[in-house]
Amino acid sequence: MxxxxxxxxxxxxxxxxxxxxxxxxxxxxxxxxxxxxxxxxxxxxxxxxxxxxxxxxxxxxxxxxxxxxxxxxxxxxxxxxxxxxxxxxxxxxxxxxxxxxxxxxxxxxxxxxxxxxxxxxxxxxxxxxxxxxxxxxxxxxxxxxxxxxxxxxxxxxxxxxxxxxxxxxxxxxxxxxxxxxxxxxxxxxxxxxxxxxxRMIRAVRFSAKLGLTISPRTEAPIHSLAPLLADIPAARLFEETLKLFLAGHGLETYRQLQQYGLFAPLFPEAAEVMGAGKNRYGRFIELALTNTDERIAQDMRVTPAFLYAALLWGPVETRTQAFMNEGGLNHYDAFMLATDDVLGRQVKTVAIPRRFSSVVRDIWQLQDRLTKRSGKRPHRLLEHPKFRAGYDFLLLRAELDPRLKELAEWWTDFQVANPVERQQPARGAQEAPAHAANESEPRKPRKRPRRRPRRKKDA
Missing domain, CATH: 3.30.460.10 (Beta Polymerase, domain 2)
Structure with a gap:
């Protein structure tokens, strides 16, 4: 040696x-x-x-x-x-x-x-x-x-x-x-x-971030060695993907990952869907990354959950349809099963912490809830702590799917007509009853009824 x-x-x-x-x-x-x-x-x-x-x-x-x-x-x-x-x-x-x-x-x-x-x-x-x-x-x-x-x-x-x-x-x-x-x-x-x-994905990150050209000798082995990323702990790859996509150069980074065959080892579920000829999911990912880059450039808040929701949306939609066709499930059951399946597979390569995966689920589930606009449902949805993320996700989907444009415009107009101040309650705090929301005076505590003494039985 x-x-x-x-x-x-x-x-x-x-x-x-x-x-x-x-x-x-x-x-x-x-x-x-x-x-x-x-x-x-x-x-x-x-x-x-x-x-x-x-x-x-x-x-x-x-x-x-x-x-x-x-x-x-x-x-x-x-x-x-x-x-x-x-x-x-x-x-x-x-x-x-x-x-x-x-x-x-x-x-x-x-x-x-x-x-x-x-x-x-x-x-x-x-x-x-x-x-x-x-x-x-x-x-x-x-x-x-x-x-x-x-x-x-x-x-x-x-x-x-x-x-x-x-x-x-x-x-x-x-x-x-x-x-x-x-x-x-x-x-x-x-x-x-x-x-x-x-080091292979670091090469891509530095190239995209600093505008450096990867030399021919440096890029030559990447395609053949890309499968070695499977040996890297999933938790470490989560940290690396944050650096890849949340540094303000996510779109260029994504394109280079695809160019060098490095995207599939990181996100095999998404790569499989796009490899099946459904390139609209690739365009959706690019749209999400463009939006993320713009927000970072404007010093606006970004969350990894929104990005992972976009990266894995293609597999969730595809798997949902497969469960409906093959298993005869209704849309809701098929969707919930697909959500668990996709996230369960993904965490084996890139470990998404639960604090983010729970938000990913919320964003996905809101896509179906946003289609229901009757009665008081829209008002209740405005109060959802992840409504804004779900709404922004809908806007991205509508840019590629004309069928969703009317729905996205309706929600935009509805928010203007019904402005609310959405604040997520503190963890562990109980939500106040709806009828108490407009009361100016604090409610008096209810008096507990007096307990009558129990009568002793005759001996």
Whole structure:
């Protein structure tokens, strides 16, 4: 195994040389004023204690691109235990790779020790293991900054801002690739994807988010290795899909996922429906993602539940019809059965938490309830806590289905004519009776009737 790793290391070094390029303070535009105060506190304390301390990865990349980073990560030669000794507000997390989280209220600065190569001799605190497919299971191997750069995924992430002299150090032509807007994987692409298949969807995410072109060598193995995503825990893929679709570039991300064959491993139910020639569901997903991107651009609230409801609407409709045709069920029973079936299958690949899946169900069930407009039903529906999400979903459906336009317009007009202030009651609170809603005076508590003493039976 050690000989194989040394050969692999040679292949990686031949693929992309890792010689560092240093930009002195006057050669780049990064200012400490652009870095969060808490990240600077961590960097300065590590440096003062005699350790190397660098801002690393996406934070440096985004600052060089003139973008505002969402997170600031730190890399150092201090071990997790040494970091914990320096910061009382630190906790150690992670099993695959040990990390230190330095907590400043809700702000978390992630601090990672420089990673080393797997062929190094392992100790109790320096352990690495891989699966038979080459996937890294544990990765607690520490090394130097050069080794750490080699272990990073893309060249544009192998960038380090040195707090000691305010220089930027770039490895593997990362600075040139950033200038050329090129996304290049460090090392042998097939090996790196096998180590962590999530790197394939990260490539798509960075390409869509930053406007980078994936290099031919980086994209070449993706189609054949896409099925490896089935080995990734469903909970991790849920977090990754949020980054894919809720970063303001969901439509372009979706199109690239389809282009590289990565959408089907994530959403097999939806891919199967669209593969059956029902492309209207693909158009519906694109419409939903366009709407989501626009809301994010306008700083409006978005929820993962609405997105998952759109992604899985095709399978629910198709499965409902199948249950009606094959099992002779009525629409309601077939629909409820299809809802359970689709969500039950989906959570095996992307684990949707119950707090979102329950809202997905509400949005779907409202589609049928919105067709019932007689009597007091419309007024009651306006009070439904998820009415707005269900109504917005109906509007999207109506853009592709002319038969729903009249229904969507009716609900739009009805809301204008009957404005209400919808507030979801506090969890656990009981809803007030309808007849008490218009009373200006609080109701007096009802007196409990006096209980008559029980008569004793004669002995």
């Amino acid at each position: 050690a000989g194989f790793c040394r050969k692999l290391l040679t292949r990686q070094q031949e693929a992309l040389p890792l010689q560092p390029v240093v930009l002195e303070r006057a050669q780049h535009g990064i200012s400490r004023r652009q870095i969060s105060e808490n990240a600077l506190k961590v960097l300065y304390r590590l440096n003062k204690a005699g350790f190397d301390a660098y801002l690393v990865g996406g934070g440096v990349r985004d600052l060089l691109l003139g973008r505002l980073p969402k997170d600031f990560d730190v890399s150092t030669n201090a071990t997790p235990d040494q970091i914990k000794q320096l910061f009382s507000n630190c906790r150690l997390v992670g099993r695959r790779f040990r990390l230190a989280h330095v907590l400043f209220g809700r702000d978390v600065i992630e601090v990672a020790t420089f990673r080393g190569h797997h062929h190094q001799v392992n100790t109790n605190k320096n352990v690495s293991s891989q699966s038979s497919e080459g996937m890294l299971l544990r990765d607690n191997v520490y090394g130097t900054i050069e080794e750490d750069a080699e272990r990073r995924d893309f060249t544009v992430n192998a960038l380090y801002y040195n707090i000691a002299d305010f220089s930027v150090v770039g490895f593997a032509n990362g600075i040139k690739d950033l200038e050329a807007r090129r996304l290049e994987l460090i090392g042998d692409p097939e090996t790196r994807y096998r180590e962590d298949p999530v």
